[in-house]
Amino acid sequence: MNAAELTEIRARHPERIGRSWQERARRPLIGDDGRLLIVAADHPARGALGVRGNDRAMASRTELLDRLATALSRPGVDGVLSTPDLLDDLLLMGALENKVALGSMNRGGIQGSAFELDDRITAYTPQAIAAQGLEGGKTLTRICLGDPGTVATLEATAAAVTELAEHGLMAMVEPFLSVRENGRVRNLLDPDSVIRSITIASGLGASSAHTWLKLPVVDELDRVLDATTMPTLLLGGDPEGEAHLTYAAWGAALKIPAVRGLVVGRALLYPPDGDVAAAVDIAADLVHGSGA
Template structure:
């Protein structure tokens, strides 16, 4: 992995903050879907929610130089279309010149901090629709976790619906990542990946806002991958699969994705930690294997 000069980034930010907007203005843009009609997006919006862990390392994503080097390597691989991240990460990548000709997706709600008592009240503390439009980015992403026992979920639902409206007004795609979640004991909420739960979450997400014309879904693979055909019959909206943290069984993750990618509404993959921090350390190899699934 090539070396990133963090000192140079910090000096630019301190002395010439407008360099970020200028870099965004110079960025070569592309259509959301390229010639292949498929999407391969690298996700790196976890740190903004305080979620820094990968496997057993609770602070794996805390070193910004290391994360940027992994991202730049992943973005340089053939078949990788773009990146999903919060403002601080995307701005570093802009200054590094790593986003030319790439799809850039801004992460919008990061307020439901990992492990917080208010985790389900997932306020929009990241990109706003007007920010994504102003910077010439290509799409936004909304995390929509719903806990039927937590009133904070209603705030998240309401604000997510209004963001779907605002993105559609600007003709900008918004990727909605839905889960049904719940707390079982004193620990953090857990996402329910059973087929019935994912079906219900997709139905809720698909109906948000005054139009679904610009809405995409970002969906998990169910506990039993054989259920995915039934799950994806819930909506006609275009969808991408999310990767999640698969632990050490990388091959099992690839097999899960391979089958689901054949379904008619599934257009690609959005994967982060699984590819950026593979168990064997080979980022390029992990990314290339994932691209091959498409």
């Protein structure tokens, strides 16, 4: 299905989207090996379109959908994390059948804005995630001790964790300790800062029964992950880096028992050589195959 056909459905038959969500073939959240490889594509909703110096790399929706469809077609890819606009398109394309679909919730912290750290829920809500039959939701939870907007983000995260748990659905929390420098937000990636973010995020919500963490690959990862008993997925890393170094870091981290897989976006969708299928296949082998 091409972009023109998607637009035609949206214009003439928008009811097909809701019906398709109800008819979608679903699968368990995790399979026999207890691991997940999730492709992330929620960056555009925060105005974050850049990859490796090209600040408009993700601007073409047609190209992004093509790359996502390629990634989701590869063996070992369990599902996708994104916002309603992209997930609805992928649903109509038939790319979400028997895949894990995770809804990104708080996209209010637009990249580079004065209010970036006041990251309110502006995309999926827990109610919509449950009603549409998604497998869970994700929050970006940046904690800046010098920014009053942080408390709104913490409150929104806690409410989302509570409600998703009530529905028995995954609540994926991505915490960072962050600082604002020269008008830009920077996440602190030293081990002690990541540990502190874990301990804060772990206490959010009225139940932790369905909470998972999404964490960066950092130094002393064994010590960092000793801060939690929650299942952990590792985020995709810096798309600016060399691919072989990224794969090496993922492979080493996946040997830690607490790590249950990867959530990777631009590093797989926009690899340096442009070969999405090859990049995804390497990551899938690391997560589900002999590489792990």
